[in-house]
Amino acid sequence: MGFGFTIVKKDEGSFRRLGRITTPHGDIQTPVFMPVGTQGAVKALTPEEVAGEIRAEIILCNTYHLYLRPGHEVIERLGGLHCFMNWHRPILTDSGGFQIYSLSALRKVIDEGVTFQSHLDGSTHFLTPERAVDIQRALGADIIMCFDECIQYPATFSDTEAAVKRTSAWAARCREQARGPGQALFGIVQGGMFRELRERSIQELRQIGFDGYALGGLSVGETTEMMRAVVEHSVPLLPEDRPRYLMGVGTPADLVECAGRGIDMFDCVLPTRNARNGMLFTRRGKLVIKNARFREDERPVDEQCQCYTCRTYSRAYLRHLYMAREILSYRLNTVHNLFYFTTLLDGLRTAIGDGTYGEFRRRFYEEQKNAGDEEEDRQ
Amino acid sequence: MGFGFTIVKKDEGSFRRLGRITTPHGDIQTPVFMPVGTQGAVKALTPEEVAGEIRAEIILCNTYHLYLRPGHEVIERLGGLHCFMNWHRPILTDSGGFQIYSLSALRKVIDEGVTFQSHLDGSTHFLTPERAVDIQRALGADIIMCFDECIQYPATFSDTEAAVKRTSAWAARCREQARGPGQALFGIVQGGMFRELRERSIQELRQIGFDGYALGGLSVGETTEMMRAVVEHSVPLLPEDRPRYLMGVGTPADLVECAGRGIDMFDCVLPTRNARNGMLFTRRGKLVIKNARFREDERPVDEQCQCYTCRTYSRAYLRHLYMAREILSYRLNTVHNLFYFTTLLDGLRTAIGDGTYGEFRRRFYEEQKNAGDEEEDRQ
Numbered sequence: 071m072g073f074g075f076t077i078v079k080k081d082e083g084s085f086r087r088l089g090r091i092t093t094p095h096g097d098i099q100t101p102v103f104m105p106v107g108t109q110g111a112v113k114a115l116t117p118e119e120v121a122g123e124i125r126a127e128i129i130l131c132n133t134y135h136l137y138l139r140p141g142h143e144v145i146e147r148l149g150g151l152h153c154f155m156n157w158h159r160p161i162l163t164d165s166g167g168f169q170i171y172s173l174s175a176l177r178k179v180i181d182e183g184v185t186f187q188s189h190l191d192g193s194t195h196f197l198t199p200e201r202a203v204d205i206q207r208a209l210g211a212d213i214i215m216c217f218d219e220c221i222q223y224p225a226t227f228s229d230t231e232a233a234v235k236r237t238s239a240w241a242a243r244c245r246e247q248a249r250g251p252g253q254a255l256f257g258i259v260q261g262g263m264f265r266e267l268r269e270r271s272i273q274e275l276r277q278i279g280f281d282g283y284a285l286g287g288l289s290v291g292e293t294t295e296m297m298r299a300v301v302e303h304s305v306p307l308l309p310e311d312r313p314r315y316l317m318g319v320g321t322p323a324d325l326v327e328c329a330g331r332g333i334d335m336f337d338c339v340l341p342t343r344n345a346r347n348g349m350l351f352t353r354r355g356k357l358v359i360k361n362a363r364f365r366e367d368e369r370p371v372d373e374q375c376q377c378y379t380c381r382t383y384s385r386a387y388l389r390h391l392y393m394a395r396e397i398l399s400y401r402l403n404t405v406h407n408l409f410y411f412t413t414l415l416d417g418l419r420t421a422i423g424d425g426t427y428g429e430f431r432r433r434f435y436e437e438q439k440n441a442g443d444e445e446e447d448r449q
Numbered sequence: 450m451g452f453g454f455t456i457v458k459k460d461e462g463s464f465r466r467l468g469r470i471t472t473p474h475g476d477i478q479t480p481v482f483m484p485v486g487t488q489g490a491v492k493a494l495t496p497e498e499v500a501g502e503i504r505a506e507i508i509l510c511n512t513y514h515l516y517l518r519p520g521h522e523v524i525e526r527l528g529g530l531h532c533f534m535n536w537h538r539p540i541l542t543d544s545g546g547f548q549i550y551s552l553s554a555l556r557k558v559i560d561e562g563v564t565f566q567s568h569l570d571g572s573t574h575f576l577t578p579e580r581a582v583d584i585q586r587a588l589g590a591d592i593i594m595c596f597d598e599c600i601q602y603p604a605t606f607s608d609t610e611a612a613v614k615r616t617s618a619w620a621a622r623c624r625e626q627a628r629g630p631g632q633a634l635f636g637i638v639q640g641g642m643f644r645e646l647r648e649r650s651i652q653e654l655r656q657i658g659f660d661g662y663a664l665g666g667l668s669v670g671e672t673t674e675m676m677r678a679v680v681e682h683s684v685p686l687l688p689e690d691r692p693r694y695l696m697g698v699g700t701p702a703d704l705v706e707c708a709g710r711g712i713d714m715f716d717c718v719l720p721t722r723n724a725r726n727g728m729l730f731t732r733r734g735k736l737v738i739k740n741a742r743f744r745e746d747e748r749p750v751d752e753q754c755q756c757y758t759c760r761t762y763s764r765a766y767l768r769h770l771y772m773a774r775e776i777l778s779y780r781l782n783t784v785h786n787l788f789y790f791t792t793l794l795d796g797l798r799t800a801i802g803d804g805t806y807g808e809f810r811r812r813f814y815e816e817q818k819n820a821g822d823e824e825e826d827r828q
Contacts, residue, residue, distance in 0.1 A: 109769075109773045110766075110769065110773075111770060113775065113776055114776040114777065116777065116780070135773075139769070140765070144744060144745055148745060148747060148766075154766055154769075156761050156762060365523060366526055366527060384527065386519070386527055386533070387527075387533055387535075390519045390533075391488075391490060393519070394488045396490045397492055397776055397780070398490045398492070400776055401493075401776070402495075
């Protein structure tokens, strides 16, 4: 069984929709949030927990990290990434373009590819579009991404234009490279904050033709308003019959807004990273668990939440674990935050399906605003 | 239901036995190994995993740590330690004597009690036998320990004699202090490496009378042979109808040897701490997971082991997680090591019950010696 995308329900008068992505490792209901498993593990959790408690239907792993350690050949010889990490649902791997931009030292981009230094040991590597596909074929993800050139924010028009041109040329080369059976390939739109360049990037990628289209080059320092404007402007230009993926975004409000604007797929380290920093998402806003006022607070993190953490532990215990730097703290916080994201997406899909997205969105902001009695806003 | 101890089977011609300890939170089959949950959590694991996967019937928590953070009054107001940490099987709390000796700065011992500085923030505290019992009553453990004076190794006869004298006086004061309903109180034998002082300590504690007797003042730097000699010499002097607890010990071989000499209860940080350092216990000896020869090793840590980690993951993946410092590494290693200890104690109890301890012990050493093909010995 290969890759496919079906629109289950289309909203009238907007670009939002419900969909179903089919992959060799199972189906995905969209809009979907993909937990990030950078190094072949969703940090602090087992795959059983990610599939069971969190109900994730797909995760994202990072090509850049797995290429550097343990190496894609190692993973291939061990039966591929699914087998290696014991996750048997769909996996999407990014191409490494963003991490080379954000993590590595001495990045040097030429038309052929990118020379960069590993953030782990300073060793020098050369990655090309062809090689990025080869690595992702070895990893065996269900959805793989084109190798793109991500540039800094802010950037000049001409620098951004050059990155769009190169990203399109690289996308065509990725498209020509052999993939594994059933592997889908998504193109990545660049173009920075320039409408004209976003349009050009989309046109060029559409001409090549991909199984899905991602908006890249975001979460690089631009404002929330800029990011949402790019989404609003780009979505209508993307082919309706392909998944639309917004890379590296974002906050709960970003998900509500961008799913409302027609985005089908999201990934972000926010729920997992913030969990490890003791910042918990709730219906009533953020909760900073180390705050002294939780010292003897017997209530769960979120009284409406049905996750294992909220069913089982008090804020006082979670605060204690965090202060004591217990590993269990990272686990329990991660379970809660990812469950919050899953539940938020459940709500969004239900609302889109029922045609009550506007009401859902209104209630979302009202509840977040109601954080007053928790004082979370004042953290 | 209060505390009780029943001898289920007594070996002829030795001091080893099978027993059952009864507590308000359930029964414990002895000999037993107690995983350590220092700060109100067995590091990296949930209580469900400790009870389920590990099948632990009792855990140990540290009074010293919980007194300093979050504070015993906080835990008491939140319903006690069982409720606080969601562990509903028996708990044993130590008295803090050993941690004041091993962790705190500027320890000053007088007959009334001990002044010490917190290892967390340098704050000064004064602990007395009465207060140690009060704290443990507030925590609500099923088995609590007398406040003892632990001294360094080596120590002179007269210093050790003074510590025995004080430990006995303090034990009498602990015995007089009010405990919670159903809470058992164990005495702690001191006396260093001096047979005469160990005997005196035991006699004095027996005169006071306790629900169980612990051998303390060990794991302080003495050799394995010295420790085992203290056990061999002390066990026959302890009352037969009370549990015998060897504090802070030890390696798998120590458990085999000391259960064979009549010890009923053990606790040690070895399986949990070594797990976090990437050292795994197997039937064939130790395995240092970061070793490069595991890079593509598809085998489980221990092919005979039935734990979640061995059922699910390759050495190659565990090595990758360890090298990448993934939190999941600590979890999976901890599950394996504690499971190994549980399984070892299962085997010991079966062997003692069947009267085949000698055969069990012989096979244990033979298997450990057979580590050759794994080369674990040469790490």
